[in-house]
Each structure stands twice: as C-alpha cells, then as structure tokens.
Amino acid sequence: MPYVTVKMLEGRTDEQKKALVEKVTEAVSETVNAPKENITVFIEEMSKNHYGVAGVRKSDE
C-alpha cells in the first residue's frame, strides 16, 4: 500500500517506463509517508483506437 496505476497511450520507451516507476514511487513515498517497499506501480497501455475525448478517438483525429 499504496497501489498506483498509470494508464497511458502506448509508445513510451522502456527507459521512460523504468524512470516512471522509480520517480512515481518516490513521489508517493515522500508525500504520504509510506516506505518505498510498500508501494506498487502498474502501467497500463492503451492504443489510439481505444481512447477518445469529446466523442472522437485519437485514431480518428
């Protein structure tokens, strides 16, 4: 605890994902006073045809 889920469009590099997990864990640890060992991060990717704002998918823009 806490459990963090980051949902984003696919396409980030592996280095970006690695840094994302590391830095988000630090940000959570510092602000809610939780030891880093207790923090879990999940990355969920979505494709542009499965994500829309204002009724229009990113793949249709």
Place this chain on the structure above:
Amino acid sequence: MPYVTVKMLEGRTDEQKKALVEKVTEAVSETVNAPKENITVFIEEMSKNHYGVAGVRKSDE
C-alpha cells in the same frame, strides 16, 4: 470528467468502436449535463479465456 470505461470481449470492428465512443459520449453528456469536451472514453478488450461467468470461461463453453 466523466471518465467512462467500456470493457468487452475482443472482436468488435473498428467502425463499431468508433460509434461506441461517439454515442456513449453523447449519452453521458445529455444525461449528466457535462460538455462533450470533458468526457473521456476508454475501451478495454478481454479474450474469451480471461472471462468467466458461473465459474466457466467463455473459451470453455
């Protein structure tokens, strides 16, 4: 806001997904009085071997 997630079995066509995002956005906008620009829709697909009702997966029926 609002954020809508539609979870369904894979297999829909791209045209169906496009219409889904458009029409769900309209339905949400009209009923909860939110501007369409503020509405986000995510589609999540699952396979038949990852989804079961009454203890039996769709892939095993």
Place this chain on the structure above:
Amino acid sequence: MPYVTVKMLEGRTDEQKKALVEKVTEAVSETVNAPKENITVFIEEMSKNHYGVAGVRKSDE
C-alpha cells in the same frame, strides 16, 4: 458483457444517474450489437479533494 464504468464527481441527482444508466446502456447496445440484458453499468463517484488535473485538485482551485 459489456461492462461500463462511469467515474464522475459526486453531486448528480438520482434522476440524472437513473437516466445515465438507461441511456448509456442504449448507446452501447446499439453500437456494438449487444442485447441490453447483457450490459452492466457501474457508477463511481469521487469527491473534489480526490481528483486533480495538472497537479491541482478540484478542491484547491
């Protein structure tokens, strides 16, 4: 199937939520060709202090 989750700020009336479930179900049924009996809708409410964009919570704006 499908399963729809609508996440939004608290404060909508019961009538709005009733209409939301009805109209979203219709929109999903028509666009992905699923019988209405198979469609489930969940509403999840969040408070303004648990939701932020650009690093600022709605309760702090």
Place this chain on the structure above:
Amino acid sequence: MPYVTVKMLEGRTDEQKKALVEKVTEAVSETVNAPKENITVFIEEMSKNHYGVAGVRKSDE
C-alpha cells in the same frame, strides 16, 4: 454480482486460468452467499516491464 478481477503477471497456463476462474467463483459463492450464476471473473495479465514494487520493475531486477 459480485464481479471479481484477478490481476497477475503473464505466464500462467490455460489450465491454471481455467481452475482459477472455477475455484475463485466457488470461494466467493460460499462466503458471500451468492449463486454462482451471478458471479463474474475477469483475468488481467501484466508484463514484467509494467509492474514494479519499491520503485523497481520486475523486468529490471
């Protein structure tokens, strides 16, 4: 109702997933007194580079 989501690392066999859906459904049915027909189970798999504990992804250990 209830709806159960099991999120785990990819790599389990199809037989394991089949048994998982069956046995989790039974456990839920017995403990909360719900008929099995009303219980839905979703499996969500994640890859090692999308899952981290203590700031380090499983793919980086």
Place this chain on the structure above:
Amino acid sequence: MPYVTVKMLEGRTDEQKKALVEKVTEAVSETVNAPKENITVFIEEMSKNHYGVAGVRKSDE
C-alpha cells in the same frame, strides 16, 4: 501478485467479508501456485443506485 478485486453490492456482514478475503486468497494460491503472502484482496462496495443491468438500476427495480 496476484491482486484480486471483488466488487459487490453493500450489505455483507463483516464476518462474510473476512471469510471472503481468506477463501479467495486460498483459491488463488492453489490454482496459480502463488504463495499466500503475495496475494492481495480488495473489496469494493457499491450501492443499489450506482449499479444497473439492462438499463435499470437495482434501486429502481
């Protein structure tokens, strides 16, 4: 890992929830061969006015 979320209508007793967490953990542990210490269970409750099937909320039936 694994992480299990059980979403259900509010109203279960505390004893039922305690048994649910215990028995679901056992079912997952046995079927996917994961040590119980690695298994996490979350319970999420919803109210009858936030849950609908076939376009009708449970609170409106």
Place this chain on the structure above:
Amino acid sequence: MPYVTVKMLEGRTDEQKKALVEKVTEAVSETVNAPKENITVFIEEMSKNHYGVAGVRKSDE
C-alpha cells in the same frame, strides 16, 4: 493522458493528498514527457476491513 490512480488506506490528511497529487503529476510529467495539463490523478481510499494480504484483512491483524 496519462491517468493516474492512487489506491491507499484512508487516514491521510488533506495536506498529504494535495501534495500527493502535485508531486505525482510532476513525476509523471518529467519521466514520460507529458505536459502537466494533460495529467489526471485520482485518489481512491479503502478501509482496513476491505483490504487484506495473505488472506488476512488489516482490520483483523
């Protein structure tokens, strides 16, 4: 995009939650190169009787 959900036990102060949203947004922005305006953070709280590890809820420890 991205959308971040932080799930944690209830009990954090409002100041901690405010800082959490701010700092997590910065961490995501820097690591995946997304403008802060595009980043959304949701906080979800759970109670000790709805969260268990190794088959035992936090409220029963």
